[in-house]
Amino acid sequence: MAAPIAVHLEFGGGAELLFNGVKEHHVTLPSQSEPWDMKQLLVWIQRNLLKERPELFVQGDSVRPGILVLINDADWELMNQNACACLTAAGLDCSVGLKPAH
Amino acid sequence: MAQEVCCLKAQLKEKEKEIAALKKKLAQLEKSHPTVLELHDKVTPLTPLTSNPALSNEDIMRYSRQLLLPDLGVRGQLNLSKTSVLIVGCGGLGCPLAQYLAAAGIGRLGLLDYDEVELSNLHRQVLHGEENQGQAKALSAANAVKRLNSTVECIPYHLQLSSDNAVQLIQQYDIVADCSDNVPTRYLVNDACVLSGKPLVSASALRMEGQLTVYNYRGGPCYRCLYPLPPPPETVTNCSDGGVLGVVPGIMGCFQALEVLKIASGHGSSCGQQLVMFDAQDARFRSIKLRPKQPGCAVCGENPSVTQLVDYEAFCGSAATDKCLKLNLLSKDQRITVQDYKSIMDDAGPHLLLDVRPLVEVDICHLPSSLNIPLSSLQERKSEHLQLLQERISELKQQMAGDCRPPVYVICKQGNDSQKAVQVLDKMSGSEVDNIAVKDISGGLMAWAKRIDPTFPQY
Ligand SMILES: [Zn+2]
Numbered sequence: 001m002a003a004p005i006a007v008h009l010e011f012g013g014g015a016e017l018l019f020n021g022v023k024e025h026h027v028t029l030p031s032q033s034e035p036w037d038m039k040q041l042l043v044w045i046q047r048n049l050l051k052e053r054p055e056l057f058v059q060g061d062s063v064r065p066g067i068l069v070l071i072n073d074a075d076w077e078l079m080n081q082n083a084c085a086c087l088t089a090a091g092l093d094c095s096v097g098l099k100p101a102h
Numbered sequence: 103m104a105q106e107v108c109c110l111k112a113q114l115k116e117k118e119k120e121i122a123a124l125k126k127k128l129a130q131l132e133k134s135h136p137t138v139l140e141l142h143d144k145v146t147p148l149t150p151l152t153s154n155p156a157l158s159n160e161d162i163m164r165y166s167r168q169l170l171l172p173d174l175g176v177r178g179q180l181n182l183s184k185t186s187v188l189i190v191g192c193g194g195l196g197c198p199l200a201q202y203l204a205a206a207g208i209g210r211l212g213l214l215d216y217d218e219v220e221l222s223n224l225h226r227q228v229l230h231g232e233e234n235q236g237q238a239k240a241l242s243a244a245n246a247v248k249r250l251n252s253t254v255e256c257i258p259y260h261l262q263l264s265s266d267n268a269v270q271l272i273q274q275y276d277i278v279a280d281c282s283d284n285v286p287t288r289y290l291v292n293d294a295c296v297l298s299g300k301p302l303v304s305a306s307a308l309r310m311e312g313q314l315t316v317y318n319y320r321g322g323p324c325y326r327c328l329y330p331l332p333p334p335p336e337t338v339t340n341c342s343d344g345g346v347l348g349v350v351p352g353i354m355g356c357f358q359a360l361e362v363l364k365i366a367s368g369h370g371s372s373c374g375q376q377l378v379m380f381d382a383q384d385a386r387f388r389s390i391k392l393r394p395k396q397p398g399c400a401v402c403g404e405n406p407s408v409t410q411l412v413d414y415e416a417f418c419g420s421a422a423t424d425k426c427l428k429l430n431l432l433s434k435d436q437r438i439t440v441q442d443y444k445s446i447m448d449d450a451g452p453h454l455l456l457d458v459r460p461l462v463e464v465d466i467c468h469l470p471s472s473l474n475i476p477l478s479s480l481q482e483r484k485s486e487h488l489q490l491l492q493e494r495i496s497e498l499k500q501q502m503a504g505d506c507r508p509p510v511y512v513i514c515k516q517g518n519d520s521q522k523a524v525q526v527l528d529k530m531s532g533s534e535v536d537n538i539a540v541k542d543i544s545g546g547l548m549a550w551a552k553r554i555d556p557t558f559p560q561y
Contacts, residue, residue, distance in 0.1 A: 012381070013311055014344070051482070056337050066333025068377075070390050075328075075377075077393035 005029045005036060009045070015067060018057055019049055038069065038076065139248065141241045142259045145271045151209050151255070153184040161253075165207055178367035179207060185366035186210035188275040190263060190291055192243040193217075194226035194351030195281035195305050195358060201229060202359035204247040204254045208366060211247060212275055214259040215239040222561070226348030262422070263287060265411035268294035277365055279358050280304040285332050286414035286422040292317060292325035293411055296402045303361045303371070305354040309344050312354035312380040315373055315392070316361055318402065322374035326408075327396040335420040350382050431521040437542045440549045443511060447471075452501045453509040454494050454538075458523040463515060467547070467559040477519045480526045483534065492535045499536065507531075507539040515561075517546040 009025040016023045029036055029044060039061050046054055056064065063069055069076035157165075157176060168174050187208055189196045192215040200211060217239050219230045229246040230239065240258035247256050261267070272278055272294045280291045280302055288304070295302040301319040305312065318324045357378070361371045377390040401408040415421055438446075446453060457464060457472040464474045473494055479487040498508035510527065514520040520542045527540045543550075551558035 012379070013313070014308065056334075064334060064337065065331035066329060066337060068328065068390075073388060074391040075393045078391060 004031045007041070009049075015057070018053065020051075025049060139241060139244050139256060139258055141238055142257060143261055145259070145261070145267045148186075148210075148257070148274050151184060151186055153209070154180070156180075161207070168206065173369055174367055178369065181367045182207050182363065183209045185277065186212065186275045187277045187279060187362055187366070188212040188214065188272060189279045189281055190214050190287065191281035191283060192227070192229070192239040193223065193281060193283060194307060194346065194348065195355040196279070197227045197229040197243060198352050198355035199279055199281060199358045199362070200243055200247050201250065202356060203362060204251045204256075206359075206363055207251065208254060208363075210255040210257070210275075211244075212257045212259060212271070213240045213243050213247070214261065214263060214271075215243070216260065216262045226346065226351050228348075228352065263290060265290065265413065268411055269297055272300055273298040275300065277362055278302050279362060281355065281358070284422050285335075285338055285420060286418045288325060289332065289417060290411065290414045290422070293401050293408055296324050296326075297410070301365055301371075303358050303365070303373075305358045307351035307354045308346055310347060310350060310382040312350055312357075312382070314354060314357050314361070314378045314380075315376065316365075316371045319365070319371060319374040321395060323392060323395045324399060324402045326401050327394075327399045327403075328392065330396075330400065332418040332420075335418065338420065347382065350380070353380060353382075428516070429518045429521055432524055432542055436524055436540070437521075437544045438511065439544050440554050443513075443543050443550075444554050446509075446511070451509075452498050453511060454498055456491075456510055456512045456523070456527075457514070458512055458519050459514050463561075466561055469513070469547070469550070472513065477514070477523050477526075480523055480530075483530075488530075488534060495536050495538060507537045510538045510540045511543050512540060513543040513550075514546045516548050517542065517544050520546060 006026070006028050009027060011019055011023055011025075019025070027048070029041070032040075034040075042058055042061070042063065046058055050057055057067070058064060071079060154161075157169075157179060161179070162169065165179055169176060169179055185208055187203055187210070189200055189203075189211065192200065192213050196213070196215070200213060203211060215238070219227070219234045219237050219239055219242050221232075221235060223239075224230060224232065227239070229243045230237075231242075231246075234242040238258070238260040240260050244256040244258040247254060259271070263271070268290055272291075278291060278295050278300050280288060282288060282291065291304075292302060295318050299318075302317040302325070303314075304317055304325065305314040307313075315328075316322070357380075361373055363369075364371050375392045375394060377392050379388045379390065380386075381388070395402060397404045400406060443455075455469060455472040457468055457474045458477040458480065459474070460476050460478070461474065468474065473490070475487045475491060495508055495510075502508060512520040512523045512527065514523070524540050524542045527535075527538065531538045531540065545553075547558065548560055551560045
């Protein structure tokens with residue numbers, strides 16, 4: 001059982017406009033049997049924060065082309081797309097930023 | 103009367119003679135002074151950059167403050183004078199970039215832009231002045247740079263960078279700076295830099311944010327490594343839509359100049375696998391560690407599928423310009439022209455004029471009789487706005503008597519959002535609000551300003 005996890009989400013470069021213009025969100029992900037990974041986080045964001053036009057944010061089970069996902073000031077790709085380790089290990093300090101390319 | 107006409111005609115003839123004489127004098131002067139800049143409308147081969155083996159006394163005086171820096175020194179300064187830089191886009195990023203590169207003593211600057219200077223450019227494109235309106239941006243920028251440092255060789259290109267000319271142009275330069283404003287050009291410049299083996303110092307600025315990365319540099323990633331697929335065209339915002347505070351591209355352009363100078367002097371850039379993000383609102387810079395060069399990258403990877411330039415507008419599904427595209431979402435009978443609306447207004451027939459722009463734009467200018475409900479409020483069915491709309495529709499119905507559908511005309515800046523709003527309102531008509539007859543005013547307020555009321559502000 002993974003405990004609830006506090007995550008600091010940031011949206012920038014225009015992505016915040018999909019979230020009522022709010023750049024920073026402090027959220028708590030509920031506990032679940034598996035550790036959280038990025039796919040699940042994106043689904044959670046879509047269900048709980050994103051109200052309008054999901055096609056401008058997600059495509060398939062990832063973010064749409066042109067959006068960069070950053071974890072703790074690093075490119076998500078550097079984590080081998082395995083964000084769960086980072087999300088659980090980083091705990092309270094974990095911040096996820098999502099920035100579209102200009 | 104007749105005498106006055108005669109007199110004026112004689113004066114005019116005299117002046118015409120004067121003008122002809124001045125033109126002749128100017129032409130002679132221009133011939134004898136090859137330093138007068140010539141605008142290039144196509145890519146031509148350049149002569150190799152001649153390099154001085156040592157600094158002149160004048161160089162030492164001019165560059166003394168930076169020569170004292172151990173990071174640059176005489177060797178760095180000589181390296182700058184041997185380096186050529188191509189600046190793609192002489193706008194908000196390109197202007198400060200060109201300015202600082204010239205001031206620092208770069209050897210050769212290629213200045214490329216296909217646009218002319220407009221009044222709405224001047225708040226951020228600081229090399230151009232009021233008197234340059236209508237002039238090619240490349241030439242205006244080159245003249246400004248020449249005034250600053252006449253020893254820098256400037257080559258202004260008034261042409262559209264394309265798959266046919268990009269490699270030929272870029273391979274003649276040592277470093278390329280992407281200061282463009284649209285996605286197809288970013289992919290085009292990236293691919294041309296990878297194919298020619300040139301480092302690409304790339305920056306962007308929008309609203310209150312900026313980004314900078316150096317691509318294809320010392321084994322680092324390229325733009326495609328980061329963004330293998332272009333964003334859907336409808337998700338891309340440009341400066342003419344989203345707005346930008348002039349100083350934000352100013353800061354990012356200066357930042358580009360810094361990285362170009364570090365590469366050119368031999369010091370090297372640390373942004374090769376790094377994204378620098380600038381948040382003007384919080385006055386905060388952040389550095390993001392990026393992924394390395396991707397073995398699967400379509401252009402710089404191990405088995406590249408892009409081995410020559412492709413059609414980038416087709417690849418991105420959008421045009422290589424930051425000008426707005428005209429949508430065509432509605433049928434002909436769902437749209438009226440601004441002239442049609444002018445006669446409706448003059449006839450004073452009962453109707454509702456709905457302005458669907460965001461409030462910030464309505465504050466700039468609006469038609470006096472309009473009701474403002476932003477497109478996003480309609481899309482989200484904001485209850486207070488729907489209520490307001492329903493109230494106005496009810497009032498109209500009372501005025502009109504009988505059971506006809508009250509006419510609603512929708513307007514926005516250029517006629518794209520208003521079409522989307524008509525689609526939303528059509529869905530709402532008869533269910534969420536009473537039955538209405540909705541039409542789009544084609545071309546929006548900018549068409550109104552051009553064709554009906556020249557005193558209406560354009561932005
Ligand atoms: Zn690549």
